[in-house]
Amino acid sequence: MDISLSQCFIAVDDHETAIPFYRDVLGLEVRNDIAYEGMRWVTVGSPSQPDVNIVLEPPIADPNATQADKDAAAQLLAKGLLRGVNFSTSDVDATFETIRAAGADVLQEPMDQFYGVRDCAFRDPAGNMLRFSQPRA
Numbered sequence: 001m002d003i004s005l006s007q008c009f010i011a012v013d014d015h016e017t018a019i020p021f022y023r024d025v026l027g028l029e030v031r032n033d034i035a036y037e038g039m040r041w042v043t044v045g046s047p048s049q050p051d052v053n054i055v056l057e058p059p060i061a062d063p064n065a066t067q068a069d070k071d072a073a074a075q076l077l078a079k080g081l082l083r084g085v086n087f088s089t090s091d092v093d094a095t096f097e098t099i100r101a102a103g104a105d106v107l108q109e110p111m112d113q114f115y116g117v118r119d120c121a122f123r124d125p126a127g128n129m130l131r132f133s134q135p136r137a
Contacts, residue, residue, distance in 0.1 A: 005052055007043075011059040011082045012126040013074065015040050018056050021125050025102040026087075028054070037063040054085060077127050084129035092134045096120040099132075112136055 012018040022028045022044045031053060032043035042056040059073035059082065076082050089095040096110050099122055107121035107129060119133035 007053045007055055008085060009055045009057050009083065010085060010124070010126075010128050011073070011077050012056045012124070012128075013059060013077055014125065015042055015056060017125040018042070019044075021102075021104070022054070022056065025099055025104065039063065080123055080127040080129050082128065084131065086131045086133065089132050089134055092118050092120055092132055095132045 010018075019030060019042060023030055027046075028044040029047055030042060030044055032041070034041045039058045039061060041058075041061075043053045044056065045053045059077045060070050062069075065073075073082070092110050100106055105123040107123060108119070110118055110120040112118050113133075113136075116136055117133040118136050119131055121129055121131045124130055
C-alpha cells in the first residue's frame with residue numbers, strides 16, 4: 001500500500017486571527033479560501049510541501065448543528081482539546097524564538113525528549129496545540 005498525508009484539519013474560531021498567524025508567523029502560504037453556508041475553510045501549507053495542506057475549518061462544520069453542539073465545540077476549542085499539528089524544523093530553538101517573539105502562547109520551551117527529538121509547543125490563536133521538533137543529534 002502506498003499512502004501519504006494530503007490534508008489535516010484545525011478548528012479555528014476566527015479566520016481573521018488565524019490566517020495572519022499561520023501565514024505571517026509560521027510562514028505558511030494561503031492556498032484556498034472557501035465560504036459555504038455561512039462557514040469558511042482556509043487551506044494553508046508549507047511552500048516546501050505543496051502536496052500537504054492544513055485546513056482551517058469552523059469548530060463545527062455543520063450548518064445544521066444545534067446551538068448546544070456549537071457551544072460544546074467552542075468550549076473544547078478554548079481548552080485546546082480539539083486538534084493539534086506537529087511540525088518538523090531544522091532549528092527548533094530559532095523557530096521557538098521567532099514564534100514567541102510574535103506573541104504566541106508558549107506551552108513548552110525547547111527541551112530534549114527521551115524519544116529522540118528536541119521540541120517546543122505553542123497554542124495557536126484558537127487554542128490548538130502546535131508542536132515543533134527536530135531530531136536530536
